[in-house]
Amino acid sequence: MILIAGAKGAVASTLAVAAQTLRKAPASVLDSLTTAGRFQGLLQPEAVYTAGWDVMEAPLSAAVAHHGVLPTEIRDCLRAELDQVPLAAPPPAGSPIEDQVRRLLADIETFRTAFPGARPVLVNLLPACESTGLAGCQDPGERAMTRAAAKCPDLAYGLAAVRAGVPVVNFTPNELEIPRVVAEARDRGVPICGRDGKTGQTFFKVVLASAFKARRLRVDGWYSLNILGNADGANLMDPCRAAGKYSNKTQLLDEILEYPVGEAYGVPTHKVHIDYYPPRGDAKEAWDVIDFKGLFGLPMSLRLNLQGRDSILAAPMALDLARWMTALQAAGRSGLVPELGFYFKKAVGPNAPVTFQDQLQALDGLARECSPSEA
Numbered sequence: 001m002i003l004i005a006g007a008k009g010a011v012a013s014t015l016a017v018a019a020q021t022l023r024k025a026p027a028s029v030l031d032s033l034t035t036a037g038r039f040q041g042l043l044q045p046e047a048v049y050t051a052g053w054d055v056m057e058a059p060l061s062a063a064v065a066h067h068g069v070l071p072t073e074i075r076d077c078l079r080a081e082l083d084q085v086p087l088a089a090p091p092p093a094g095s096p097i098e099d100q101v102r103r104l105l106a107d108i109e110t111f112r113t114a115f116p117g118a119r120p121v122l123v124n125l126l127p128a129c130e131s132t133g134l135a136g137c138q139d140p141g142e143r144a145m146t147r148a149a150a151k152c153p154d155l156a157y158g159l160a161a162v163r164a165g166v167p168v169v170n171f172t173p174n175e176l177e178i179p180r181v182v183a184e185a186r187d188r189g190v191p192i193c194g195r196d197g198k199t200g201q202t203f204f205k206v207v208l209a210s211a212f213k214a215r216r217l218r219v220d221g222w223y224s225l226n227i228l229g230n231a232d233g234a235n236l237m238d239p240c241r242a243a244g245k246y247s248n249k250t251q252l253l254d255e256i257l258e259y260p261v262g263e264a265y266g267v268p269t270h271k272v273h274i275d276y277y278p279p280r281g282d283a284k285e286a287w288d289v290i291d292f293k294g295l296f297g298l299p300m301s302l303r304l305n306l307q308g309r310d311s312i313l314a315a316p317m318a319l320d321l322a323r324w325m326t327a328l329q330a331a332g333r334s335g336l337v338p339e340l341g342f343y344f345k346k347a348v349g350p351n352a353p354v355t356f357q358d359q360l361q362a363l364d365g366l367a368r369e370c371s372p373s374e375a
């Protein structure tokens with residue numbers, strides 16, 4: 001059972017449609033999952049249900065239509081099922097964090113009753129928010145936590161999930177995995193993974209950067225531009241909310257290449273821009289111009305144009321991550337899971353794999369940890 005914070009957003013509502021479709025026509029969804037064929041003894045591919053929270057009052061089927069991600073022929077036949085998905089209103093913003101957590105714990109119990117025997121996983125799909133300033137803080141008091149939760153409601157959802165023994169997938173760029181949440185997760189045997197789903201431009205950046213490195217071609221500069229017209233794009237026009245996203249999109253290139261791109265110029269020449277462009281809706285477009293050098297330092301250049309679909313790329317990854325977390329919890333894993341770096345722009349936890357090859361290898365290692373006989 002996937003419990004979704006932000007259940008009526010573009011990614012979340014696409015995920016709800018994917019879960020419904022999985023039960024009716026499994027192959028059409030399983031074909032898009034990187035975990036298809038894994039965890040066969042443990043997970044029934046079709047038995048995926050969603051529930052969750054959103055501030056939006058419109059029915060889920062109306063939210064699906066509003067985002068315009070899916071054509072009518074895919075969504076219309078699921079209208080009745082979508083509107084039966086159990087959903088709750090979020091706890092009042094600004095109330096003491098422990099009150100919010102209590103309220104969310106009661107909701108989780110209600111969702112558990114609706115699907116007895118299901119193994120819940122929280123998938124965080126709330127909007128990008130400002131930094132809470134608690135990332136390095138070992139033990140913030142209740143007042144600091146309440147102030148932080150006013151900016152970043154993700155914290156209340158994360159704490160409630162951990163206390164309910166529910167694994168957490170943080171698909172957002174938000175700092176949910178603060179030391180206090182991670183410590184509680186370790187104590188209670190709950191795995192957590194994040195941060196910031198690596199769905200489109202950044203996924204291809206990791207693949208290409210790993211290839212440049214393996215081929216000993218020196219990257220001299222990398223210019224990346226994104227246009228997107230969904231609510232996430234509008235939200236990211238606020239520089240405070242976009243700061244985490246920019247940092248996650250930028251840092252990883254130097255980490256993969258193991259040198260600062262632009263060092264010859266004394267300024268970073270890896271540039272990332274995000275622009276809200278309403279005509280495109282969820283159909284995101286990205287351009288990359290990569291300047292690189294070969295033998296004798298002679299310059300060459302590569303251009304990449306991705307015409308993607310944000311939520312269509314993201315939803316199966318969220319589903320994959322929920323499946324990993326169920327399997328990892330069953331295998332006794334708790335705390336951060338950096339080995340899931342394949343799915344994230346900024347994998348949290350020690351020694352997260354950075355190149356594409358290492359990320360794939362880390363997944364194989366995790367699969368062996370989950371089910372030695374299948375790996």
Ligand SMILES: NC(=O)c1ccc[n+]([C@@H]2O[C@H](COP(=O)([O-])OP(=O)(O)OC[C@H]3O[C@@H](n4cnc5c(N)ncnc54)[C@H](O)[C@@H]3O)[C@@H](O)[C@H]2O)c1
Binds near residue numbers: 010053172232
């Ligand atoms: N689409 C992608 O490819 C992608 C990639 C990486 C990360 N992400 C991240 O995933 C998240 C979701 O993206 P999206 O495009 O679905 O965004 P969205 O804005 O469409 O969805 C967010 C949802 O959260 C709801 N919400 C707001 N505050 C809430 C609260 N306190 N409690 C419950 N619900 C609340 C909103 O009403 C909305 O329905 C964002 O943080 C985005 O940055 C998306």
